Amino acid sequence: xLSIRDCLDYCDLTDDEISLLAEHEDIPDAAAAQMACGxxxxxxxxxxxxxxxxxxxxxxxxxxxxxxAERAKSVCARFMADHPVTH
Numbered sequence: 001x002l003s004i005r006d007c008l009d010y011c012d013l014t015d016d017e018i019s020l021l022a023e024h025e026d027i028p029d030a031a032a033a034q035m036a037c038g039x040x041x042x043x044x045x046x047x048x049x050x051x052x053x054x055x056x057x058x059x060x061x062x063x064x065x066x067x068x069a070e071r072a073k074s075v076c077a078r079f080m081a082d083h084p085v086t087h
Contacts, residue, residue: 016075024052
């Protein structure tokens with residue numbers, strides 16, 4: 001049986017990226033890890049994950065939580081650098 005760590009290592013995802021996805025989808029981290037491992041395999045999935053993270057940045061900004069917005073923005077920037085999408 002694969003652990004969450006095995007899944008994240010295989011998909012080249014970080015704990016922070018999974019945490020943001022779990023927050024966005026309101027699901028446990030384990031479910032978010034499984035979901036992300038599938039999504040990160042396609043261009044469309046990477047775009048969807050990026051949009052989820054950017055949505056969290058926007059939500060944090062709207063409620064005036066600049067620290068959370070910066071955290072989400074930083075995680076999103078790293079995700080985008082690690083998973084570039086060619087057009």
